[in-house]
Amino acid sequence: MAIRTPSRSIFRPRRPVDQGILNANRSLVETINRRNVLRGSLSLGALTLLTGCNVTENDHVQSALRAVSAWNDKVQSVIFRPGHLAPTYTEADVVKPPRFNAYYDIEEVKPVDGSAWKLELSGRIENKKPWTVQEIYALPEEELIIRHICVEGWDYIGQWSGVNFRAFLERIGADISAKYIAFHCADGYVESLDMPTALHPQTILATKYAKEPITDPFGFPLRLRTSTKLGFKNAKWIVAIEVTNSFPETYYGKEGFNWFSGI
Amino acid sequence: MARTTLIVLAVLASTGLATVGNAAAGEPQLALAQAAEPATSESPETRMNRRFPQKVRVGHLIGLPMLDDNDVTLGTVQKVVRTPEGKIELIVDYSKWFGWFGRPVAVPIEVVAILARQIASIDMPRQDYETAPTWSQGKAVTIADDEIIRIAVTRR
Numbered sequence: 067m068a069i070r071t072p073s074r075s076i077f078r079p080r081r082p083v084d085q086g087i088l089n090a091n092r093s094l095v096e097t098i099n100r101r102n103v104l105r106g107s108l109s110l111g112a113l114t115l116l117t118g119c120n121v122t123e124n125d126h127v128q129s130a131l132r133a134v135s136a137w138n139d140k141v142q143s144v145i146f147r148p149g150h151l152a153p154t155y156t157e158a159d160v161v162k163p164p165r166f167n168a169y170y171d172i173e174e175v176k177p178v179d180g181s182a183w184k185l186e187l188s189g190r191i192e193n194k195k196p197w198t199v200q201e202i203y204a205l206p207e208e209e210l211i212i213r214h215i216c217v218e219g220w221d222y223i224g225q226w227s228g229v230n231f232r233a234f235l236e237r238i239g240a241d242i243s244a245k246y247i248a249f250h251c252a253d254g255y256v257e258s259l260d261m262p263t264a265l266h267p268q269t270i271l272a273t274k275y276a277k278e279p280i281t282d283p284f285g286f287p288l289r290l291r292t293s294t295k296l297g298f299k300n301a302k303w304i305v306a307i308e309v310t311n312s313f314p315e316t317y318y319g320k321e322g323f324n325w326f327s328g329i
Numbered sequence: 330m331a332r333t334t335l336i337v338l339a340v341l342a343s344t345g346l347a348t349v350g351n352a353a354a355g356e357p358q359l360a361l362a363q364a365a366e367p368a369t370s371e372s373p374e375t376r377m378n379r380r381f382p383q384k385v386r387v388g389h390l391i392g393l394p395m396l397d398d399n400d401v402t403l404g405t406v407q408k409v410v411r412t413p414e415g416k417i418e419l420i421v422d423y424s425k426w427f428g429w430f431g432r433p434v435a436v437p438i439e440v441v442a443i444l445a446r447q448i449a450s451i452d453m454p455r456q457d458y459e460t461a462p463t464w465s466q467g468k469a470v471t472i473a474d475d476e477i478i479r480i481a482v483t484r485r
Contacts (some may be wrong), residue, residue: 163383165445166482172442173379217485223443283381283482 086120135324142328148262152293152329155211162276166283167216167297169255169317177282178252180302185288186306189248192239199287203273205229205237210268215329216297226291228272232265240309248314249290257301258314259292260326268293271304296327301326335403348361373439375454380442380481388474395421395436395448397455400485404431404458406448409438409478410469417478418469423458433464449483 166172184196207227215221235242242265248258263269272291273280280286285302292300298318308314319325350407375479387409404421410418417438440452450458471477 161445162389163385163443163445163480163482165484166381167484172381172481172483175381220445281381281383283383 072215139324139326143260143326146262146294146328148266151266152212154190155213155223157225158210160211160225160276161222164214164224164275164284165220165222168253168302172283175283176253178286180287183287183305185304187238188306189308189310190241190244191309202229202271202288205234207274208270210270210291210293212268212293214297217323225276226270226272226273227277228270228291230267230271231271231290232267234271235264235309244309245311246309248308248310249304249307250306251301252303252305255301255303255317256314257290257299257316258325259295259299262294263294266292266294294328296329298323299327347356359404371382372435373452376415377439377481380483382481383443384477385443385480386474387472387476387478390419390480391474393446393448395419395441395450396444397450403450403455404434407433409472411472413468415470417472420464423461425459434458434461438478438480442481444483444485449485
């Protein structure tokens with residue numbers, strides 16, 4: 067049988083991509099930063115199709131990558147459905163213990179003293195009274211068995227319990243028409259959510275994992291748990307919550323990560 | 330940085346290779362072939378305790394892959410035993426031939442850390458598996474699946 071040669075695609079570049087860059091920088095390939103790769107969503111082939119994009123110029127490449135990544139993030143925020151629930155799972159699927167991650171190694175985790183801890187509230191909130199561990203633990207609990215997805219590419223099924231975040235915001239008289247919620251953490255980490263995600267039915271302030279109090283590496287005494295965001299958006303060791311209309315800069319936002327980061 | 334990103338994307342587009350390894354957040358780069366940390370004066374127990382050991386059901390460990398520093402699988406956990414001295418060891422079917430021609434190697438619980446559904450051999454490098462004696466049951470007692478032990482955690 068004769069082998070048919072595929073017809074030339076109208077999207078194929080007229081000139082092949084210069085592979086010389088690979089040969090000239092082979093040693094750099096061995097120091098791939100996987101997290102940086104996952105930030106960019108543009109393939110080399112697609113880059114060459116962009117009008118005026120010279121792939122040998124760093125500024126052009128960086129601008130194109132950032133533009134596409136920002137576009138992806140914007141699309142995610144537009145198509146977000148506030149009432150649509152993420153899939154849930156059974157207890158048999160739950161991984162125990164969960165997987166640890168932070169912007170530092172496990173040995174550098176500094177446990178929070180629960181007896182001295184208070185949740186501070188600020189911003190567009192009527193009742194800014196700080197909350198103790200006991201008061202948080204006394205709130206009605208909801209349980210989520212959902213998939214945790216990390217930007218690094220791994221995932222697991224986890225089981226978290228805690229107060230529904232919308233219910234908590236209403237309890238403290240937060241302005242739920244505000245744009246953002248900022249989370250300040252004991253280790254200096256800062257994250258923030260858009261208000262629609264904060265009000266999503268599957269967003270909780272988690273105090274338990276697999277029905278037991280969250281342990282030190284996983285955010286004791288309080289962490290955020292969403293079902294619609296990548297893992298790094300789920301702040302651990304929360305010490306303060308702010309409701310605001312001013313965009314809160316985040317730790318990974320400064321590293322170039324997308325902010326909305328929906329899944 | 331952009332040039333590096335460009336090169337990486339070109340390699341992925343042309344070879345279809347999946348990315349490997351997890352970079353530490355906030356660190357500009359992480360070498361794929363990272364050398365093992367030099368031995369310290371700390372005991373294995375001390376190092377394990379600094380990694381916030383968590384409760385784990387023994388049955389959950391059976392079948393999990395044991396990874397080296399490059400996230401390459403050394404083998405899978407076949408059983409968990411307690412030695413006559415009271416030490417806990419993971420028995421791994423170590424193989425360097427894609428799972429073929431493996432042999433059981435005892436890995437002390439103190440030198441590993443769990444990554445949810447994988448285990449990292451963080452204080453026992455690949456070369457130690459190569460030179461380790463082939464394990465045999467002897468007087469070691471297999472720990473039942475329902476028993477709860479402690480295992481360190483780490484990140485990649």
